[in-house]
Amino acid sequence: MAVVTYKCPNCDGPLTFSPERQRFVCDYCLSAFTQQELDKAFPQMDDILNQPADTQGGPAGQAGAQTPPGFAKRQASPGADESPNAQSAPDAQKEAQTPPSAAQAPEEEDAAFDGHAVEYICPSCGAQVVCEDATAATFCYYCHNPVVLAGKLSGDLKPDRVVPFEVTREQAMERFAQLCSKKWFVPKDFCTSSQLEKMTGVYFPFWLVDADAQVQMSANAQNVRTWNTGNTQYTETSFYHLERAGYMQLTDVPILASLRQDASRITGVYPYDLSSAKPFHMAYLSGFMAQKRELDKEKAHPQFLSLANEFCQRRLRETCSGYSSLQVQSFSATPQNEDWEHTLLPVWTMSYTHRGKTYCYTVNGQNGKICGKLPLSGKKLLALFFGIWGGLFLLCLLGGWLL
């Protein structure tokens, strides 16, 4: 498996994507590059990173022998024999990712991969780093250089679009600190700088689905009117039968395509402005973590149908206003002309453990919307309790003394 770090063409320092400047920047010589400039500097990079997982040989397989200048690429494991074909064949890839000792013991190898872990060598410092199988971009734990793992987002797994980060890490931390400052009951260490330092930028895979839906709904509705004349109260109930039928357009119905995260926490920061989505380019991942897609269209389809149903029924109900009650008798929505787009969306994530419970937070990487439940400090609640009762007690004493 090829592991790459985008290197600065001027000084060879690591390049990361800057949400603020919307450019690829080098922190060492302060150069900044556009995507087009990167493509020009490293014409083979895209081929290497986007090689389809099922390609046998060909230009992608030979990429290892033609490492471009300023582009660091090594085999996942120094002792593993990486032939041109082995690099892209899924089974052989496993072998290439495994240390030599483990490669000779298939049982051990299987056990290691059952745990969804893969090992790679950092192109910058040579350290052996382990990460989750679903990781497509990450950092070296030792030298903190950004690395992109080839083959994780290639072929069928290659995203169509990416919404680049626009909220910087500092802005995400600031948004979070603002939220905490308004909540007195949050534990003291929750908003410390060391806690906020854990804020990590992750690209999560989503399916965004466009479709036309043929919809139909039958419903009964009532309107009740009451009035008094003299001592008599009159009630008039009017009954209606409502029919709705037609076509509705569904645009960008979002389905999280990652299995390993708490979906509600990530979908909680929706929506995104998708007009700023860019055609997918691997360089956007540099400097962030990225998850590969784990849910294919077939597996995601039931979730799409349920979201489409929910959306269409809500919209049809909105057209039945002006009644005091409404009962839906029958409803159907049949999506047609579905268009599925695999898109990476930016999310800042952070977790906090308080009294054995883990609290997870997310910040929308495009507009700064926050999702997550704040922990309550037992000590602060107790202090408030005694504060109120102490105050009341004093008031009573004072009242008694005055009387």
Ligand SMILES: [Zn+2]
């Ligand atoms: Zn540089």
Ligand SMILES: [Zn+2]
């Ligand atoms: Zn390193």
